[in-house]
Amino acid sequence: MIEEKKWDSDFFNLKIGEVNLSDGEDYSNFTDYDLLYVVSDEDFDLKLDGFKNSFSEQKVKFHKNLSEIFQTNENVFSHSEIEYNIQNIYQLAFESGKHSRFLLDKNFGTEKFKELYRLWIDNSISKTFADDVLLYKNNEEVVGLLTYKITDDKATVGLIAVSNEQQGKGIGGILLKHLETVLYQKKITSLIIPTQFENKQACNFYHKQGYSICDNTFIKHYWKINDTI
Ligand SMILES: CC(C)(COP(=O)(O)OP(=O)(O)OC[C@H]1O[C@@H](n2cnc3c(N)ncnc32)[C@H](O)[C@@H]1OP(=O)(O)O)[C@@H](O)C(=O)NCCC(=O)NCCS
Known part of the structure; x- marks a missing residue:
């Protein structure tokens, strides 16, 4: 399931969604999004048609x-x-x-x-x-x-x-x-x-x-x- 990031979308004036890699989504359903945050608890190498991976981060708590x-x-x-x-x-x-x-x-x-x-x-x-x-x-x-x-x-x-x-x-x-x-x-x-x-x-x-x-x-x-x- 994609989670539409309402606050981020309003703030940046873009359609932004977040997807967890382990959900195995069909990303072709998300071409109406301007930006996807793809998250996972392990590092990954994902290519998405129609999207460019511009940035990667490892967030720690x-x-x-x-x-x-x-x-x-x-x-x-x-x-x-x-x-x-x-x-x-x-x-x-x-x-x-x-x-x-x-x-x-x-x-x-x-x-x-x-x-x-x-x-x-x-x-x-x-x-x-x-x-x-x-x-x-x-x-x-x-x-x-x-x-x-x-x-x-x-x-x-x-x-x-x-x-x-x-x-x-x-x-x-x-x-x-x-x-x-x-x-x-x-x-x-x-x-x-x-x-x-x-x-x-x-x-x-x-x-x-x-x-x-x-x-x-x-x-x-x-x-x-x-x-x-
Ligand atoms: C992280 C931060 C809040 C720590 O506050 P500080 O007053 O500098 O830290 P303190 O003096 O109490 O502690 C010092 C320790 O912090 C680390 N540290 C501080 N400055 C450092 C530097 N330039 N490089 C590497 N480690 C550093 C070291 O472990 C250091 O220990 P040491 O003095 O024994 O080597 C501060 O450095 C800072 O504002 N950094 C930039 C903003 C930032 O990254 N904030 C965190 C966002 S999650």
């Missing part, structure tokens, strides 16, 4: 069972507690998305990527996409960002980034420990963080923070030939 921890930090605030410049927050969101398929697949265009990540921030601040937006403030400047959402007994990180000049100085670790403390106090003991396997910086960071990979998905973009940008 990191997981940790949280144990008792008390490591809040005085530089970490909820967005609702402090004043900030929204442009600064958008910049951190772009940094967070630097390995995103919506940036690296050039068919979408950089402006659309930025619009998507600005919207992600706006919807996180309004609590549609997130329960909170945590900010790390250093000398009056926000240099770190972490958004998360709780669903049932689990939490998932949406966006996480530290400004380029401040990376590797421990700020990401402080933000994550702060979140783990907040979650543990709410009796949430399972935290998931999605990223890309190619994002070695982030994968090294999560491993060092005690997370391990719990899920692996291969995602490929197939754009309809002659009907793309």
